[in-house]
Amino acid sequence: MFSSVEAGLIYAVMALGVYLSFRILDxxxxxxxxxxxxxxxxxxxxxxxxxxxxxxxxxxxxxxxxAGVLTGLLHTKGKINPLLSGILMMIALYSINxxxxxxxxxxxxxxxxxxxxxxxxxxxxxLDAALNQLVSFTGFAPRxxxxxxxxxxxxxxxxxxxxxxxxTEVGIALRATGDNKxxxxxxxxxxxxxxxxxxxxxxxxxxFSGALVAQYGGFSDxxxxxxxxxxxxxxxxIGEALFGARSVARATWAxxxxxxxxxxxxxxxxxxxxLETGDVKLITALIVMLALVVPNILATQKERQRxxxxxxxxxxxxxxxxxxxxxxxx
Amino acid sequence: MLELKRIxxxxxxxxxxxxxxxxxxxxxxxxxxxxxxxxxxxxxxxTLMNIISGRLSPDTGEVWINGRNVTALKExxxxxxxxxxxxxxxxxxxxxxxxxxxxxxxxxxxxxRTLSLGVTKQKREWFRExxxxxxxxxxxxxxxxxxxxxxxxxxxxSLLMATFTKPDLLLLDEHTAAxxxxxxxxxxxxxxxxxxxxxxxxxxxxxxxxxxIRLGNRLIMMDGGQIIFVAEGKEKEGLTVExxxxxxxxxRGSQFASDRAVLSS
Numbered sequence: 001m002f003s004s005v006e007a008g009l010i011y012a013v014m015a016l017g018v019y020l021s022f023r024i025l026d027x028x029x030x031x032x033x034x035x036x037x038x039x040x041x042x043x044x045x046x047x048x049x050x051x052x053x054x055x056x057x058x059x060x061x062x063x064x065x066x067a068g069v070l071t072g073l074l075h076t077k078g079k080i081n082p083l084l085s086g087i088l089m090m091i092a093l094y095s096i097n098x099x100x101x102x103x104x105x106x107x108x109x110x111x112x113x114x115x116x117x118x119x120x121x122x123x124x125x126x127l128d129a130a131l132n133q134l135v136s137f138t139g140f141a142p143r144x145x146x147x148x149x150x151x152x153x154x155x156x157x158x159x160x161x162x163x164x165x166x167x168t169e170v171g172i173a174l175r176a177t178g179d180n181k182x183x184x185x186x187x188x189x190x191x192x193x194x195x196x197x198x199x200x201x202x203x204x205x206x207x208f209s210g211a212l213v214a215q216y217g218g219f220s221d222x223x224x225x226x227x228x229x230x231x232x233x234x235x236x237x238i239g240e241a242l243f244g245a246r247s248v249a250r251a252t253w254a255x256x257x258x259x260x261x262x263x264x265x266x267x268x269x270x271x272x273x274x275l276e277t278g279d280v281k282l283i284t285a286l287i288v289m290l291a292l293v294v295p296n297i298l299a300t301q302k303e304r305q306r307x308x309x310x311x312x313x314x315x316x317x318x319x320x321x322x323x324x325x326x327x328x329x330x
Numbered sequence: 331m332l333e334l335k336r337i338x339x340x341x342x343x344x345x346x347x348x349x350x351x352x353x354x355x356x357x358x359x360x361x362x363x364x365x366x367x368x369x370x371x372x373x374x375x376x377t378l379m380n381i382i383s384g385r386l387s388p389d390t391g392e393v394w395i396n397g398r399n400v401t402a403l404k405e406x407x408x409x410x411x412x413x414x415x416x417x418x419x420x421x422x423x424x425x426x427x428x429x430x431x432x433x434x435x436x437x438x439x440x441x442x443r444t445l446s447l448g449v450t451k452q453k454r455e456w457f458r459e460x461x462x463x464x465x466x467x468x469x470x471x472x473x474x475x476x477x478x479x480x481x482x483x484x485x486x487x488s489l490l491m492a493t494f495t496k497p498d499l500l501l502l503d504e505h506t507a508a509x510x511x512x513x514x515x516x517x518x519x520x521x522x523x524x525x526x527x528x529x530x531x532x533x534x535x536x537x538x539x540x541x542x543i544r545l546g547n548r549l550i551m552m553d554g555g556q557i558i559f560v561a562e563g564k565e566k567e568g569l570t571v572e573x574x575x576x577x578x579x580x581x582r583g584s585q586f587a588s589d590r591a592v593l594s595s
Contacts, residue, residue, distance in 0.1 A: 179424035188409035
């Protein structure tokens, strides 16, 4: 459970990226499946070659940005439909990721990573003992608090930056582009560049998350991005359903919460006897399907019951509640 | 302020669906001119608006705004000079964003967008003041999503967003057509006020002949991609719907045909 929350926080950065493309830009961007691995491989290869893991993670972020920009250019300048632009980039990135790594898997187990560095510094400061004492009444003591706390800080920083960006003049234009594109052009904003920039940013976050996942898991693998977009969507949809999305700041909270809840659901599901780790993708797909379908069914049922109630009221000759006219001029 | 030089536009050239939308339009608007445009179905009014705004590019001819040839400028670049309100109340605003965010987007029409806050305290105060001039109570609902507003409110907001940055040219494309008569009247009245207050150079397409006669200082009638009738000054003041229809029949030798035209309000 504890590691689910850790993983949830790391994957939340990816989910925030998906939120940016899927919800803000209204662009279902499948590049994510490829750019996640791009981030992981760039970071892994750099680390194996002796680079500073923090610099390697930053490089992963830039690589993801470049991938997103290319998808954006395919769509805006190449006039390719959004889904197809993403699929083309995803498939192209598969080969590129193999080239970056030179093989299909790069292990990081003996390497200095962001995770090992932070954990070492953390333990040196003796923070684990302090925190364990704080929660000693629960009788719960994890291996280390370092990952959880540092990843929470990273994720909250990304959330804060995203919230701020979406409130700036550029950010407002970005959001309006996803809401009403022709209108944005009529107010003198170049929607093509906004889409390119937005997708770049989205994939930068995804790749950064990929870099962290690789360092957390101890390897980068060419297949680790398969279905990543669905996991991102699952986080966004679960989060919005559970925590609401009235404002941008609320929605980004919800996405982070959704990413953690998704990991918890997955961990619980895998405890079921006959399910295997290979079933993860199926479970993910089912979670998204349920999250999308159940609200519709509930709404239809509610509506049906409302109509029945109405009919009964009319049968009894009562006046219909709420039928008072309430006119408002303009 | 606006100068159109021999604009032509053909759709689907060389196919069975070929349609000549505009046949050599020449039109000049002096600063402060308020020109209303009426016309039958397929007269080319909308095509003309889209060519001026840059959504469509003309086959031949030039568009000049404020002494500058903007024919090659893309829609978003040209928008620095142009404020627009569309027929569809949904078209001019972002429904999932708040009133103040919509205004902030419109505020940046003439300015480069930066990474500074879109809605500052100062701007919010100014937005509130500006909204007050609409007398719709929108100044108390700055944080409300625009999707919650009625069609009339949205169209009034669109009008404000298009005009409060004082564009060189205001394009109104049947902006009251989708509203019921009472709300159409309100938006028409607001249009008149705002255009007069800022002395905006305005081109307004309308389906409402009575409105076309009542507003502006010049009226033009289009048919078959051409301007077939212009009334200005005294002549325009003396116009009635009957006389307009007579003029059309005299010039074209046929009845004025439009399934949406409102002859009087």
